[in-house]
Amino acid sequence: MRYDFDRVIDRRNTDCIKHDRNTALFGTEDVLAMWVADMDFPCPEPVLEALRRRLDHPILGYSFAPDSLYQAIIDRMQRLYGWAVKRDWISFTPGVVDGVHAAVRALARPGDGLIVQPPVYFPFFPAVTDNGCQIVNNPLRLDGGRHVMDFDDLARSFTPDGSFLGKPRRIEGLILCSPHNPVGRVWTADELRRLGEICLANDCVIVSDEIHCDLLVGSAVHTPAASLSPELAQKTITLMAPSKTFNLAGLAASFAIIPDSGLRKRFQRARAGGGGVNVLGLVAMEAALRDCDDYLAQLNAYITGNVEYFAGAVAGIPGLRLVPPGGPEGTYLAWVDMRELGLDDEALKDFMLRKARIATSYGAIFGAGGEGFQRFNLACPRSVVEEAVARLKAAVAALRSG
Ligand SMILES: Cc1ncc(COP(=O)(O)O)c(C=O)c1O
Incomplete structure (x- = not known):
């Protein structure tokens, strides 16, 4: 079917974080909500239909992931990436952030280090520190208006005796954001291979948050880090979900792929008592992963149009610069450099909310850079x-004129 993404859907009064809490969060109702990463588009019809069908049954008791859901994941990984995933490798989690926390607990003891690559999705920071571990920053570098990984800095993070930051503890993992929120990079296979080599050489597990893997602008191609080699697969925890792609975040349904059995057991132990995916989340996840390629193709085409329009428009606003200049390669999140406006962080917040009247996500919360x-x-x-x-x-015109 054809989806009408131009249609403005009134989401108010649905207890929706994005639109129903403007006054509580921003002190005003008069803002365009362009912050939290969920979409103002309808969910795919096959998902809604599967949910309606399930709700025709009057009981919503304890449920398990059916074989057909495992198969939908296995088929999708094969279809999209040529990655042969085995059923045993799959675990279910209510969220990807939940999975990141569990991965940190599975890998590290308090005091150990985890590498993050700021500016990056900010819940990675508490996933490290709330578990008593230490953040080791490997900041991205701006290179020709585009962010790249700093492999030399990454390699230097590891020392021969495993110590870091002067502490006698090990770096146990690197939390990768792929595609990267907020800088919109879709890491190439070569970049991921290089990252993988450094991590393998240092016995460092990659926790690969690939929640944005389907959201590809133009001709970008996503590569799951673990699909690059069997060695890398053994040292990677891949976290995925249909929530961003199909606008299902409220259903709290995600999954982890962990080929190494020891790592998988540690991950599952770290999640003990944490619960799985609710009955409606299971139903929605299966329909989304199996029956919605048509929706995704239309969605990516629409988002690509939005990105192109936004990139063209921002290029004409003095003092603003989109990074990368053509807009994100993946995700639907545009990262705008406003440093030339000369405002400090508080003034920039005030400018966005009171002058531009747009609720965005503030760059500083994503860490260094x-x-x-x-x-x-x-x-x-x-x-x-x-x-x-x-x-x-x-x-911006008003700011510049005085
Ligand atoms: C990189 C990344 N990981 C995880 C999440 C959230 O995942 P979940 O809601 O499944 O915990 C987001 C949401 O914006 C995200 O951008």
Whole structure:
């Protein structure tokens, strides 16, 4: 079927974090909500249909993941990536963040180090520190207006005796964001291979958050890190979910793929008591992964159009720079460098909320390298992106004129 992503859907009064808490979060109702990463688009019809069918039964008791769901995941990994995943490798979690926390507990003891690559999805930081571990930053580098990984810095993070930051503890893992939120990079197979070599050489497990793997702008191609070699697969915990792609975040349904049996047991032990996916999440996940390729193709085409429009418009606003200049390669999140406006973080927040009247995600929360940037969620009807551009233009013009 054809989806109408231009349609503006009123989401107010649905207890929706993105639109129903503006006053509580931002002190005003008068903002365009372009912050949290969920979409203002309808979910795919096959998912809604599967949920309706399940709800025709009057009992929603304890449920398990059926064979057909495992098969949907296995088939999808084969179809999209040529990656032969075995059923045993799959575990279910209510969220990818839950999976990141469990992975940290599975890998490290308090005091150990975990590498993150800021600016990066900010819940990675508490996943490390709330578990008593230490953050080791391997900041991304801006290279020709595009972020790249700093492999030399990464290699230097590891020392021959395993110590780091002067502490006698080991670096046990690297939390990878692939594709990368907020900088919108879709890491190439070569970049991931290089990263993998360094991690393998240092016995460091990759926790690969691939929640944005389906959201590809233009001709970008996603490669699961673990699909690159059997050796890397044994040292990788891959976390995926249908939640971003098919707008199902409220159903709390995700999965982990862990080929190494020892690592998998540690992950499952770390999650003990944490629960799995609820009955409606299981139903929705299966339909999304199996029956919604058509939706995804239309979605990516629409988001690509939004990105192109936004990139063109931002290029014409003095003081703003999109990174990369053409917009994100993956995700629907645009990362805008506003440092040339000369505002400190508080002033920039105030400018976005009171002058531009747009609720974005503030760059500084993403860690080192995020200061002076704003993250815009472009998963909304084109008319909303147009309104955001008009507001931004007017606010920047007013700022510049005095
Ligand atoms: C990189 C990344 N990981 C995880 C999440 C959230 O995952 P979940 O809601 O499944 O915990 C997000 C949401 O924005 C994200 O961008």
